[in-house]
Amino acid sequence: MRIPCPHCGERGSEEFLYLGAAGLLRPAAAAPAAAWDAYVHLRDNPAGMLREHWQHLHGCRRWLVVTRDTRTHAIAQSVDAAGLA
Amino acid sequence: MIVGGGGHGLATAYYLAREHGINRVAVLEKGWIGSGNAGRNTTIIRSNYLLPGNEQFYEHSLRLWKGLEQDLNYNTMVSQRGVLNLLHSDAQRDAFARRGNAMRLHGADAELLDADAVRARHPYFDFTSARFPIKGGLLQRRGGTARHDAVVWGYARGADRRGVDIVQNCEVTGIRIADGTVQGVETTRGYIAAAKVGLACAGNSSRVAAMAGLRLPIESHVLQAFVSEGVKPLIDGVVTFGAGYFYISQSDKGGLVFGGDIDGYNSYAQRGSMPTVDDVMEGGMALLPMLGRLRLLRQWGGIMDMSMDGSPIIDRTPVAGLYLNAGWCYGGFKATPASGWCFAYTMARDEPHPSNAAFRLDRFASGAVLDEKGVGATPNLH
Numbered sequence: 209m210r211i212p213c214p215h216c217g218e219r220g221s222e223e224f225l226y227l228g229a230a231g232l233l234r235p236a237a238a239a240p241a242a243a244w245d246a247y248v249h250l251r252d253n254p255a256g257m258l259r260e261h262w263q264h265l266h267g268c269r270r271w272l273v274v275t276r277d278t279r280t281h282a283i284a285q286s287v288d289a290a291g292l293a
Numbered sequence: 294m295i296v297g298g299g300g301h302g303l304a305t306a307y308y309l310a311r312e313h314g315i316n317r318v319a320v321l322e323k324g325w326i327g328s329g330n331a332g333r334n335t336t337i338i339r340s341n342y343l344l345p346g347n348e349q350f351y352e353h354s355l356r357l358w359k360g361l362e363q364d365l366n367y368n369t370m371v372s373q374r375g376v377l378n379l380l381h382s383d384a385q386r387d388a389f390a391r392r393g394n395a396m397r398l399h400g401a402d403a404e405l406l407d408a409d410a411v412r413a414r415h416p417y418f419d420f421t422s423a424r425f426p427i428k429g430g431l432l433q434r435r436g437g438t439a440r441h442d443a444v445v446w447g448y449a450r451g452a453d454r455r456g457v458d459i460v461q462n463c464e465v466t467g468i469r470i471a472d473g474t475v476q477g478v479e480t481t482r483g484y485i486a487a488a489k490v491g492l493a494c495a496g497n498s499s500r501v502a503a504m505a506g507l508r509l510p511i512e513s514h515v516l517q518a519f520v521s522e523g524v525k526p527l528i529d530g531v532v533t534f535g536a537g538y539f540y541i542s543q544s545d546k547g548g549l550v551f552g553g554d555i556d557g558y559n560s561y562a563q564r565g566s567m568p569t570v571d572d573v574m575e576g577g578m579a580l581l582p583m584l585g586r587l588r589l590l591r592q593w594g595g596i597m598d599m600s601m602d603g604s605p606i607i608d609r610t611p612v613a614g615l616y617l618n619a620g621w622c623y624g625g626f627k628a629t630p631a632s633g634w635c636f637a638y639t640m641a642r643d644e645p646h647p648s649n650a651a652f653r654l655d656r657f658a659s660g661a662v663l664d665e666k667g668v669g670a671t672p673n674l675h
């Protein structure tokens with residue numbers, strides 16, 4: 209799989225570090241335990257489009273939000289994560 | 294009703310009939326039985342876990358493996374020829390000694406070997422590697438391998454003979470629920486009512502559980518495996534490299550069967566990526582330089598239900614009558630007998646057996662997680 213980095217161009221996935229689903233919002237410290245459980249543990253885990261965090265570790269070291277089809281690895285979008293959830 | 298005709302689903306049906314006298318059971322499988330991970334794994338069986346909660350379950354499973362052929366009257370080719378985890382540093386020796394002691398406290402066998410004892414079993418390893426010297430290993434002699442397809446066929450035949458219906462090419466597309474209680478399942482072959490539904494869908498667990506409105510503490514990841522051309526008997530037992538992700542055994546046909554780590558990002562594609570192929574081959578060459586002389590015959594992938602703590606779930610769910618068997622990560626083949634046995638018990642009695650009591654779905658919310666590696670809620674690192 210090759211990931212297009214908005215800063216460095218298309219690179220092999222081995223240059224990147226994977227974190228998992230993007231868009232999970234960290235609850236307030238005093239939020240109920242169920243909110244923390246959902247944030248830390250529960251995932252949609254879709255077979256299809258997934259927005260996810262990758263870091264271009266062996267490149268520009270920027271965090272990216274990549275939108276990828278988990279069935280085909282086709283990448284629809286790859287943008288810098290700054291300013292995005 | 295069991296959803297999923299892999300090893301776990303079929304074993305569940307078998308033990309429902311044999312242990313609990315319940316034979317009005319159907320197993321629904323979207324493809325053919327054994328087309329998922331049951332038919333794709335590297336067949337290693339072992340009970341070399343550290344944590345209470347895990348260790349007694351896998352030891353229960355190893356005891357069922359021991360008598361499985363007599364029980365099923367089917368040659369599942371259970372071969373207890375040893376599983377050896379190699380160690381390469383003093384810190385690793387301490388960790389393995391601790392794990393070996395924990396195993397023995399649970400009645401399992403474990404032996405700490407020094408480098409000479411490892412050399413006597415496997416003279417062809419690269420013992421003097423400056424980067425990864427082999428200092429010894431933790432051996433479980435009762436571990437080994439079994440024939441994966443035969444396990445599927447043996448449980449399927451045993452269940453079928455006790456009156457279980459196995460329905461292939463029947464995909465579950467919805468779960469009907471009324472007043473918080475399961476009513477039955479929608480399938481590609483019509484609606485089927487059922488008072489109790491057990492999900493055993495491995496890599497597809499999140500998708501099927503979502504039909505009942507559940508979000509699981511699971512991500513799906515691909516794991517690859519490899520087999521070489523056949524050679525004369527060379528490697529006895531199963532060996533895991535301790536300085537990288539690589540493990541190997543030899544099949545009865547002579548092929549060297551090996552693998553490494555998951556690819557590391559969510560995937561529902563039953564095929565892997567090249568960087569992981571490289572990584573596995575590098576691990577193999579570091580341990581066993583002669584591997585480079587062999588040709589690779591086949592390579593494939595399967596979709597793992599990686600849980601947030603690396604341990605499985607066998608439990609009831611918040612929906613009455615709906616039960617969950619999931620989170621097997623890369624190690625659910627060895628679990629097949631005990632998983633079926635415990636899931637049948639849990640479904641029949643509506644309560645867990647002591648062997649699966651720690652595999653609760655609510656352990657993530659309560660904090661009672663079973664994290665063997667201590668890496669936290671990071672499925673791709675377990």
Ligand SMILES: Cc1cc2nc3c(=O)[nH]c(=O)nc-3n(C[C@H](O)[C@H](O)[C@H](O)COP(=O)(O)OP(=O)(O)OC[C@H]3O[C@@H](n4cnc5c(N)ncnc54)[C@H](O)[C@@H]3O)c2cc1C
Pocket residue numbers: 296297298299300301302321322323324325326327328329330331332333334335336337338463464465466493494495496497501516517518552593594595596597621622623624625626627628
């Ligand atoms: C490459 C590889 C190597 C492995 N090596 C080992 C090993 O050495 N030792 C070990 O212990 N474990 C190993 N594993 C893990 C082990 O194979 C799995 O944990 C185990 O097989 C999972 O249980 P199962 O057999 O029931 O799964 P599966 O065989 O995957 O069964 C699940 C079934 O559910 C069906 N299904 C899914 N969705 C639906 C639906 N909607 N309707 C109907 N049916 C559905 C699927 O088609 C599938 O047949 C390995 C896995 C892989 C991929």
Ligand SMILES: [Zn+2]
Pocket residue numbers: 213214215216217264267268269270
């Ligand atoms: Zn970059």
